[in-house]
Amino acid sequence: MKVLNLQCSHQHDFEGWFASEDDFHQQLERGRLSCPLCGDAQVRKMLSAPRLNLGRTSEEPVARAGIDEGLVELGRTAPGSELQGRLLRAVRELMSQTEDVGERFADQARAMHHGELAQRNIRGRTTPEVAMELIEEGIDVMPLPALPALKETLQ
Incomplete structure (x- = not known):
């Protein structure tokens, strides 16, 4: 399962779950993707940080897990998404x-x-x-x- 961060042309952010990258592209080409907020079919894939399961507990600092803090910053929820x-x-x-x-x-x-x-x-x-x-x-x-x-x- 592949979870992608998506955005419509009106900057509405949302998530899409796909079986694969090819599945995402096929749905996009067939016009089966649209913004759940406004219905816009002009959807694009946004940058997203992968979830890395390195066996650390949630209390461990990010640096100890060997993950660059800049990468973690990309994975945080954008203020606009929370408002939406x-x-x-x-x-x-x-x-x-x-x-x-x-x-x-x-x-x-x-x-x-x-x-x-x-x-x-x-x-x-x-x-x-x-x-x-x-x-x-x-x-x-x-x-x-x-x-x-x-x-x-x-x-």
Whole structure:
């Protein structure tokens, strides 16, 4: 199993697991790879540090294991990756606690605002113009990006 650090053209970092280097290239050529955050199919392999199992314990200093500290630095998580992960977890949490009303979002939000429907947490789709109308009417809405990764579980 080969684990590769990948990045899309929008600088979203993610991991990909492949049977081999050839498997990665075949999937890339067939267009089967895309960013789990934005869906971009322009994916490239990034530098990554290999994990070396030298039999040392986690308490041993890096230098004692004979590994160059610069190499270890490359293997650390980039700040942007951590932020991406937090954002994805937060949006997934929000989605798990709301009901998807789809294209009926504006109608449902208005009906709840006017007391015609019981209050509940909803999400759905509408145009930016209708979202602005809802805000002008005093209805609290929060536009969220449509992230492809939220449709399915990431491995």
